[in-house]
Amino acid sequence: MVPFSFSGHKFFALPQAALFWPARRALLVADLHFEKASWFARLGQMLPPYDSMATLADLEALVAATDARELWCLGDSFHDSDGIDRMPADACARLEALTEKLDWTWITGNHDAAFAGRCGGRVIDEAEVDGLVLRHEADTAETRPELSGHFHPKLRLTVRGKRVSRRCFVATERKLILPAFGALTGGLDAGHPEIVRAVGPDAEALVPVSDRMLRFPLAA
Template structure:
């Protein structure tokens, strides 16, 4: 894990795209998109039906490694609201064990706005935890500290004539030193949007600077995406 400061709090970015908040003993993840493969299968596109199992295995490992006692998922937890009904028994058992072992809160998103908490945990549209807003989609014009998902940001780089695409977090800073952060998608079967896409940059305004950040061994690598005119 790579520790860093954000919005007056200490956090750590894990190698597996999760964010750990030590003071709250909370693990935050965005865009699990559980049961995406089964959703596509119902519409005629057959994919290996193991994406939920892989995502939950990685999430269970992150909980063990961080010692998290709380889990906040930042929306699009399932690829559709009926996804909870399609979980195969093994994945369903894994999820039930995780939601029993932690204080688990599902923040709903645009893909799963009608999901039910029959699988364990509690539901919320958004939360305010110690002055930090947790929601699925960044709210343009928001001036309070915020954590969100939705955009699946990926850093696009060209290194030695090779194109590299890597999931990343995107952090904005305002003139008061506060900021907002969009987490990378956590699910095993999720694509991504260029972190410098205008839609992401617009969602994080107002800002004086916007950067992509990725964990690189024991340090946090920062890549400037946008700067306000002087």
């Protein structure tokens, strides 16, 4: 866990692509994309049907490690609005156990707009929490400090001939984009014009490693 502050609030960035908010004992994650594999399987690409399990196991571990009380999902929690119907029964049960145990909020995204939250938790479009706006996709017109997901930012570098690629946060003074958390979620280059446009100038890619935060300036 690497401490860092955003808009006057203290957070911990977790290398597992999540954010912990100690003041609220809240975990924030974005883009879980549950049941992505089964969505592809319908089309004939039989991806391993374990992605929901893997994502859930990671969430459970984080909850245990941080002793979180709240959990906020910043949208695209299911890969599609029917995803929840395809979720295997035991995965559903594990998810329900989590939503029961925690104060759980689903913020809807573009993939799961019609998502009904049938596994517990409350479903909302966006929220303002202690002065921070939480929504799925960054809004360039937003003037308040904002946390969002949607873009799946990833830092890709070639160092001494070897390609390194890592999920990352993208931050400016008033905007913070979280990496995708889901086990099968791909990524968009952190310096991609769409991301830079969404957060504005002077953006940095943030990569938590064991004991510190690495910062990489992104070209505007």
